Amino acid sequence: MLDLFLAMMKEEWRIHSTIFGSLSFALFPVMICGIAFMASFLIPIIQASLPPGYLTLITHGSYLMLGVMVGGFGLLGSEVMNRRFGQVSLLAYSARSLPIRETTIFLTFVVKDTVYYFLLWVLPFGFGYILASPFTGVPLLSALLLLTTLSLSFLFGLSGIFLLSSVYARSTTVFWLLLIILFTGIGGTVLVTAINPALFFPPLLIYNSPSVASFLLAVLILVLLFSIATLLFDPISPGSAKRYPNAFTPLSGRLSFLPDSPLVAKDLLDLFRSGSLIGQTIFSFILPLVVIWFFLSLLEGFLPPQGLIFLVAITTGIIASTMYTWVTMFDTFGPYACLPIDVSTIIAGKLTTCGILQMIPAIFIATVAILSGDVIYLIPSVVLSLSVSFYATAVMVWLSGLSPNVLVYDVKVLAAYLFLVGIAIALLTAAGYSNPDYAYLAVLLAIPSWCFIRRGRAWWNASEPEGF
Amino acid sequence: MPPVIRATDLVKDYGDLRAVDSVSLDVEEGALFGLLGPNGSGKTTMIKMLTGQVKPTAGSAAVLGIDAVADPVLVRRMIGIIPEQETPPSFLSAMEYLAFVGAVRNIPDCEGKADWWFDFLDFADKKDVLCKDLSRGTRQKLMFAQAFIHEPALALIDEPLINFDPVMQDLVKEYMAEYVQKGRTIFLSTHILEVAEEICSDIAILHKGKLLHFGPVAELIEQGEDLPSFFLSLVRKGDHA
Incomplete structure (x- = not known):
């Protein structure tokens, strides 16, 4: 042993x-x-x-x-x-x-x-x-x-x-x-x-x-x-293979208003059938956030009225950005290599899937706002959370392409991620604490996010896609 | 008529290792072309360069007249590929995987075509089983189906027979022979020499990244050579060179 x-x-x-x-x-x-x-x-x-x-x-x-x-x-x-x-x-x-x-x-x-x-x-x-x-x-x-x-x-x-x-x-x-x-x-x-x-x-x-x-x-x-x-x-016993009638075609059809709908439908089926959608949501999202909310609530007396919910919203945004790792963990580039798809398109598909999954943090933060009596800050909290999530995901795409689960352990990648996300969090926290309405400034993160995604897609597309 | 595949002085280095060393070859339309070589000779790297999966260190590759380095996605749209050792996505069923391929390639009536392949390769009973639960042989059938479902003008297939039983090998060999008779082209990488001798019209032999031989199989037979002996003597010579 x-x-x-x-x-x-x-x-x-x-x-x-x-x-x-x-x-x-x-x-x-x-x-x-x-x-x-x-x-x-x-x-x-x-x-x-x-x-x-x-x-x-x-x-x-x-x-x-x-x-x-x-x-x-x-x-x-x-x-x-x-x-x-x-x-x-x-x-x-x-x-x-x-x-x-x-x-x-x-x-x-x-x-x-x-x-x-x-x-x-x-x-x-x-x-x-x-x-x-x-x-x-x-x-x-x-x-x-x-x-x-x-x-x-x-x-x-x-x-x-x-x-x-x-x-x-x-x-x-x-x-x-x-x-x-x-x-x-x-x-x-x-x-x-x-x-x-x-x-x-x-x-x-x-x-x-x-x-x-x-x-x-x-x-x-x-x-x-x-x-x-x-x-x-x-x-799992190899003999216990389940049978699934074709759910891909109807799902892809229903999502046809989205770009790259076949890729999104495949990702959603991967998540659902692997048990990951429920498992990750519970173990890597809700449970950690409930505990963090509990611990942060101990600080409530030391924060401005909107402080706790904004802090939970930002933390939720950061953890929600890890949903990008959920959708990149299942396949290698291999199955795509025989199809007319490049890395940039796969990244776009994964981002669209992440976009759909963002309803989970949105519902979570709205529930926290209601339960903690901060309904007045519900909308800015949701805006804050989703903006931070989008920004942190964009940084992840730029730094790690389709391999965030692996490249997180590269010291240069992690340091750059912490620096870029840390700056945004510090600025938003300061702005949100000084005036609750300033939380809406978080939407400005869409600009750097768009730049990171654009550069990331081009960079990883030019790199040799050996696998992820 | 221009060749379906034209590789010119292709070189691929992986660090210090030269996997493919200045290989040039043309493949004509309607050929069932066999790329032969021992393990590690550079066959898979050649296919990856021709399909735009890896970029050559030097040289150029044109497939169906398209530059495989400049526009790999267009090349992959026009051709069919069976990659070496790749498996279809784990959590889609066999039918869903072919539907996925159809959606990405915009193949009309893909499910109808998929049903034909399930019957033809005798795995209709597995079409609702998730790919991760399929046996290696059934996965290979699925990968074969996805490469040919859109009836491409050219298919590049890496060791397509290796997981098939003799009955299935025979069926697939027959299919490939009929396929090229319709004027389409197959570029087959294998180290099963008997298969290459039986079905290929032309062959190239790679060893340690270098092209040792290139020409029609008929020429060898006319010279009284059998492919396995010819291949082994060439490779052994290459080892001692």
């Missing part, structure tokens, strides 16, 4: 490093470390404006979400088999040629993904914080404790979403039942005790009151979550 694990680690590294060079990829965790190092100097300023304990809560919440997003992205029941196992000949495929059980391979695959993304994202971030500790006055032991509890938060997110994904792949009814029980339980606890349930989050408990026993208990819970999820994991 160790050999298989090491081989899978090498394989994952080579997949990434061969695409954009070993050095560029190796710099990715260094950049994450640098960002954390610099952000550490802002902690005293942020802490001064927050009630005691809130920053710790938000940081642990962010790591929980990071785990949820990494897990939700990679481990979506049927999608695992199709996207991660079925399309390319990875070691995860070797149950068919090697005398190793599929569950063993899958467990190793999960451990590999956990370790790999932990080393890539979590550890560099914590290390940056530790490096900054002598300058920020934070004791080294406290920084180490924080790294431990943040790592646990990440693993809780990963294992939790992995368990939910496995349950979802087995039975959607049990999945919804589980979610209802979970939310009713949390909601009931809040109503009865008036205590913030986030304070019972094991890593936060350990951080506030460290002990070996509570650490071991948290590890035990994690092992249980991972084990149950692995046991419940249900690989």
Whole structure:
């Protein structure tokens, strides 16, 4: 199993490093470390404006979400088999040629993904914080404790979403039942005790009151979550092929008012039939945003009246832009290479599909505005959210063409993305906070967005489309 | 009459590797042209350059009189292609994939034509199954159907028989022979020499990116050569050169 694990680690590294060079990829965790190092100097300023304990809560919440997003992205029941196992000949495929059980391979695959993304994202971030500790006055032991509890938060997110994904792949009814029980339980606890349930989050408990026993208990819970999820994991049997009457022709006909309607119809069928439309919407969109909304709502007292809803709208826009990665993950350029289509046309088709999917963030942000009593800011929030989403998608198209899922790990691409999107967010936040009506200025993002898309389509069309 | 395919001094480098080294060849209308060569000889790269999927490092390629480098989309509109090892999109059924191809290529009555192909290649029972759940052989049938469904003047097909059983191979060989008799052209890449000898009118042999031989199969037969022996001696000579 160790050999298989090491081989899978090498394989994952080579997949990434061969695409954009070993050095560029190796710099990715260094950049994450640098960002954390610099952000550490802002902690005293942020802490001064927050009630005691809130920053710790938000940081642990962010790591929980990071785990949820990494897990939700990679481990979506049927999608695992199709996207991660079925399309390319990875070691995860070797149950068919090697005398190793599929569950063993899958467990190793999960451990590999956990370790790999932990080393890539979590550890560099914590290390940056530790490096900054002598300058920020934070004791080294406290920084180490924080790294431990943040790592646990990440693993809780990963294992939790992995368990939910496995349950979802087995039975959607049990999945919804589980979610209802979970939310009713949390909601009931809040109503009865008036205590913030986030304070019972094991890593936060350990951080506030460290002990070996509570650490071991948290590890035990994690092992249980991972084990149950692995046991419940249900690989798709090759013999269980479903039959589908032709839905493409009527759908393409109904969408014929759109440019590239056959491409859009194909993308929508891909999303729907892979389970990704529902799975990604729940795990990579609604769940993270509900948690982010919850954590951001803790800041409400420190923001202007429109501050919270605008902040949620901008965050929704950023996360909505990742829908472009949903529609680019299914196919290689191969099936298109035998057709009279170029990369530019495929990008245009994917963007149109993303445009249709934008009804999800629009409905989400409208619901948040209504539920949080911010109906007065409903329209500017929707405008803000959709504009940010369009802009961030355009930046992604320019930087990564049809390969955003892969090129996100290129340090140059990620740095450019963070810089370009960061500037827009900072300007919009400042404008929206100074006057709610200024939120409408977000529509101006359409101009740079159009330029990015135009340049991106031309650039990626001229590049050799080996695959994406 | 100008050749259907004209490759002039085509070169393709992948980093330090020269995959295709200054290859020039003409393919005439109505030919069933076989591009032969061992694994890694540059056959697939040649097809990719001729269909505008990759850009040549040097040289030029004209297909049906169209510059394949300057206008690859127009070339792909006019021809049919079976790419090497490519599979149809996972989450469309076989029928939906052919409907998708029909919509992209603007093929009238595509579903009627698709039904003919399902019957002809004997996989009508699989037309509602998602492509990801099809066997390798059935996927190959589907890729064959998509390449010929619009009856192109020229089809460039990479190892089209490799996943077929003997009965299906025979059916497809017969189809290709009849296809070129109608004045259309097939450019076939293969390393199954017996197939090439049986159905091809002309052949080119590539080895390590270089063109070792180019000419009609009939000429070889007239010289008392059989294609497998001729091919092996040429390749071995190339190895020792």
